[in-house]
Each structure stands twice: as C-alpha cells, then as structure tokens.
Amino acid sequence: MLKGLKITHFNPSPTWITLSLLCFLSIAVLNPLQAQEPQIRKNNDGETLIVYPDGSWQYYSDYLSGKKERNPADMATYPIFEGTIEPLDGNIKVTEDDLYKIAERRSQLADEAAKIAQLRWEKAQEARAQVEKELQQVLSTGQATQEVIAQLNMRLKAATRAEQESQIEAQDAHRESNRADMLIEKGGFVDAYKAEQKKRMESQASRRDAYKARSYDQALPLTDNYVGINQQDLILNPPTAPCGVAFEGMDSKSGNYRKDLDQQFLFSHTDDRLRVYLKDKEYLRCEGYFSANGGYRYLMLEFTFAYPNAREAYGFIEKGSILTIMMLNGDYVNLRSGVMDRGSYDTETELLTYRVHYPIDRSQMNYLKNSEVDAIRVFWSSGFEEYEVFQLDFFSNQLRCID
Template sequence: MSMFSKSHLLLVIISFLIVPFVCSGQGAVIRENFRGEKLKVYPDGRIEYFNGDPYEPTEEDGLITYPVFQGYIEPLDGEVSVNEVDLYKIAQRRSQLSSTAAELAQQRLTQAQENLQRLQDSYNAISGDESRRDILQKQITAARRTLEQSQTQLNESQRAAQQDDQLVKKGGFIESFNQRVRENRLREANSQRIRSASNQSYAQLIPLTNNTAASSFEDLMLRPPRRECRYAFDGQDAETGRYRRDLQPELLFSYTDERLRPYLQDKEYLVCEAYISSAGGFRYLTLNFTFAYPNAQEAYGFIDQNSVLTIKLLNGDVLNLRSGKMDRGQYNTVKKELTYSVYYPIDRSYIGLLKTSEVDLLRVFWSSGFEEYPIHQMDFFQRQFQCLGD
C-alpha cells in the first residue's frame, strides 16, 4: 500500500473513531488524542492542533479510539456566553504573559551576573586602598544576594510558564476557569449574605475611620466632599455640528498580572482612564487603556467593534455595553506605551441604574478573550452623570 493510501486510510479511521462534541464556526469538532492533546477535526478529515498548527497522526494514533472531550463551562453572569475557544484564547494569553515574565526574569538575572562580575573586577584591580576594598566587598555581598534572588525568580517564572503551557496543551484551562467562576460566585454570595443580614448598605458596613469631621461627625472617606466637575470639551462638535460635552478622563482601574509585577518596578502593567460624554441626546463611555509593556498587543490583541463590555454593579446587577468601533492599539515609541481608546454607547435604560449604583468590576472582551478588572472609583458613574446634569 502506498504512503498516500495509508495516510488516507488513517484519516478515515480517525474520523470514524472520533465522536463529535462541539462544532466551531468552521464545522470542526474538538477532540483529545490519547496523549491528552486537544485537536480540531474538520468534516473533510483535516486535523490540526487546537492552536491551528497542522497535526500529523501516526499509526499509533489511528489504532486508539480518541476520547470525547467531556467539557462543561460554567456560565457567566450577564447572559454572556463563552465557549472552549474563548477559554483557550485566555489560556494562551496567560501562557504568553508567563513566558514574558520568564524572559524578564532572565534579563534581570543576566544584569545581576554582569553587575557582580563588574564589582569583582573592580575589587581585584584595587590594591592598598583597604577602605575602598571594604566598600566593594559589601557591594559584592549584596550583589550575590541579588543574583541568588534573581535565580530563584527565574526558576519560579520558568516553572509557572511551563505549567501554563501545559494547561494550554492538555486542555485543563476549562476546569481552571470553572473553578475560578465557582470561587467568585461563592465569594459574592457570602458578601451579599452579610449585607442582607445586616440590612445595611455597602457604605454603612465600612467602619468609621480617623477621617471623621469633628463638626458633623461624617466620615470623609465614606462621604468625601463633592469633586469639582471638569470638562475636557464643552461646545459644538466640529464634525456633527451638535453640542457635545466630554468630562475629564479619570483613573478607573489599574491592573498588573502578578507574574509581571516583580519586573515592572513601580509601574502598572495596565492603566485605564475613563470618561462619559453627552452628544446629540446620547451618552457614551470612553475607556482609554494604556499598557506599559509593548508585548501586550500580542497577548491581548484588539477590541473588536460590537464587542461586549460587562459592567457589574455592587448590588449584583449586570449591564452589557457594545463597543462602537474597533481599536487595534497604537504604540508610542517615545513613551514606550501601547494605548487603546474605545467608546461604548450607553443604553438609556441603564442610566438610572448607573446614576444610583456603585460599580464593582468591568469585564472587557479582548480578541484574546475577556478579562475582569476590579474598579478603584466605585462611584465613577454616579459622579460623572451628576456632572453631565442627567
């Protein structure tokens, strides 16, 4: 039998041995081989890895029945559905961030090695100046400790990167996601139970602090003085001719993946500033994302037009907005920052809730899957709508 015939027969055997589970947009079904590798099998018999790389089955593969992938995905709140492709993208992003952390750890280790060598060379070049040699000896001791710490960080980063890579290849990212959803759901239920049992608002549950004003006995942390309304634009829009008002952007949240935090010094990996606009009787939320590391474009991709932005309020309500445009990000070579700017029209039916409720977190859907961000300014929408006069 020719090689072509064997290969053709092998694909036929595999196609019949595999029982369908989930269809993708191109009609592929998701499978696992006996090694636990995730595969996509198309109606024409073509097989590839889940990440799109071509898959060449062996005769050993063909003689073993492929197990059906018995995956269950915990549903998200807000009536937003996710599938295994979404979760795979998220796992890929986490794996890429882990690899970046390992690369940064290697750079730090190299710098520590070079610094130690430089100090040792200086020490060996000095003779007779004991005070200078004592200073260098202390610096060498400190440099050795830094080198040891850098080596430990590199080992941990490489181990984490390997684990995340295996999570992608073996398909365990679905159960990992399910576990996180269950834990978050339990944590939210406990918080809600505490608030319900006490019959108090979230603000009332926070104990008084030392910021209580002596004259009114009001806690300035809970009820801070009203901020001055500041406008970035207030006038006639040059393009539409309509009256437009943009509030001044303010920090909404910042986020740094814990695997990257040791290597970014005092900088946040992602900072998001936001503001609300009114134009032509409509309201818009604009989010300006700034990444402090250029590889974010590879890890996060872009924000597509009509992609979902989920706003989760502290009272448990969930609102979904849709982006009004696509943004692939722009890299500033001077500041070495990657920025995205996306606006989301706000449905009129949501304004009443946003004016009276505090926001808990945002769920942003990137092309690489969604990510959730806790909000720093929980009264952001309340204040901004108040400034717009709504």
C-alpha cells in the same frame, strides 16, 4: 443471476424512517464523543494541532487547507473536554475556544515574564562578575587599603545576593511558563478556569457582604462630624464632587452640541507574573469619562498598557464586543463597543493605548447612577478579562454631571 436469491425493493415507511432517526440520535446522545467538535491543542514544540474525539489529530495549517488526512492517536494524548461551562452574567455564552484564547494569552504573558526574569538574572551574573574582577585587580596590586577591600567585599556580597534572588525569580518564572504551556497542551485550561471562577465568586461574595455591612453602618446615628441644618454626616455622606467639563460646544464633525467630562481614573491591573518586573508601574491603567453628542450618550474608555508587547497578548477590541459592568449588589449592565481599536503605540512614552466608546441608553444610565460598581469585564480579541474597580463612585459622579 444467482438461483435461489430473491431480490426485493425496499420502500421505507415514514414510521420506519422516524424510528431509525430516533435510534441514531439515541446513539449520539449515549456516545457524546461522536457529537463533539474537534478541539485546538498545542504539542511540546508549540505547534497548534486539531485533535478529534477519537484521539487522531492533524496540524492546524493542514486543517485550514482542507486536508483530510489525520495522524493516528499516539502516546501523546490531548484530552477533549467533556462537560459544561457556566455562562457569564447576561447569559453570555463561554465556549472552549474562548477559554483557549485566554489560556494562550496567559501563556504569552508567562513566557514574557520568563524572558524578562532570565535577562535580569544574566545581568545580575554580569554585575557580580564585574565586582569580582575589580576585587581581584585591587588585590593583585598589593597596594589597596583595607577600607577599599572592605567596600569591594560589601559590593560583592550585595551583587551575589542580587544574583541569587534573580536566579530564584527566573526559575519560578520558567516553572510558571511551563505550567501555562502545559495547560494548553493537555487541555487543562477549562478546569483551571472553573477553579478561578470559583475563587472569583467567593471574592465577589466577600465584597458584597462588606457592601451590605457598610450599608448597615450608614443607618447608624450621626457622628459629631456633621454640618448644615439637616446635620448631614460628612463621613458617611461626603459632599458630591464638582463636575469637571473638558469640552462643551459645537462638535466639528457632527455639527451637534457636544459635552465631554474630565477624564477620571477607573481601575488598574497588573498581571502577577509581571508585577515584580514593572516596579512602580501598573501594567494596565483604565481611565474614562462620559460624553454627550446630540441625543446620544457614550462611555469613553482609554486602556493604557505600560508594556509594548501587550498587543501580542491582548490583541484588539472588536466593534460590538461586550463590556460588562458588574455591581456590588450582583446586578450588571452590558454595553457594546461602537468601534474597533487595535491600539496605538507611543514610541516616546513607550505606552500602548486603546480608545473605545460604548453607546449607553437612558435606562442604563439611570441604573448606574444609583449603583456602585464592583468590577468590569472587558472582551479582548484574545478573550475576556475581569478587573476590580477601585473608583466605586465613578459612574454616579460622571452620570450626575453629564445630564
């Protein structure tokens, strides 16, 4: 034993332990990076990485396999998000992982649009080359009439213009695809989401202002367009739509009385990146109806995609996933799916369809019956997406008929 060295045994008191713990927590609060979780990012090669607050990283596959080795921080930085993300209606928490899934889905859609645009450009090049070849063949014979040559020149001019337009579309699509990829790689998708949410709130406020203005118009004196003893205005108060019933009788599975209303259009949506390529088709179309089975009521929704690769981008709808119905007055109703659906693809129609039912209680039905819907938020496995509703009286008409 060394001389002069006094060894004592330290028995920490409860007070000392408390003070030490407070000091540790203070350090964690003052240095939030230490308390942050690792985040998912992608590099230039499209590989998924796990990035830690100190800048070190490892491949996602290594992370899943439990490997501890990390690569040191280098010039290719992948920023960790610092800040807060506002919850959705109903205090539904939005995490960075949710926004990452949405960004990844949008990146897939942008990549798909770029591939389609590139293919269209290549076909336009082939078409222009074919017309040029025909023109050269006609000119080489020396026997073509001026009318034939003029027609071929017109075709060549049109084919050249189509090629130039498709080239511009392809270049724009590739730029958008690169921008979407960079949002994932550099972690800018959170800020992009916040900017989009701000625009959405402004658009929603504009629609609500229009709704309030329309409500004021309904209080104006009646026009000459009225009928009946009480002089009901047919423009401001149109007659109620007739109830269409698709099925009413004994349910073969449950043995209960069942009533299904006619399916009606609810909304449609086409991603801006794909709109130019789908021509007159809508990328997503949603129809629905209400069903009564015994003492239960259900909102039955059918989501149909006119593009088979939509499953790769959107994934599936999980059982218990949220459907938020947002009103023009700012209120909302949250429903949860009663079944998981991965979508079914029809090879003949080339349509991908998801069919989901959402149980709904009496109080929610009564509220929706007397409200007008503004938008619907659907939670896919790849993240949520909001859709503006065009059939504003869908719920009021259907719920009036299901009782």
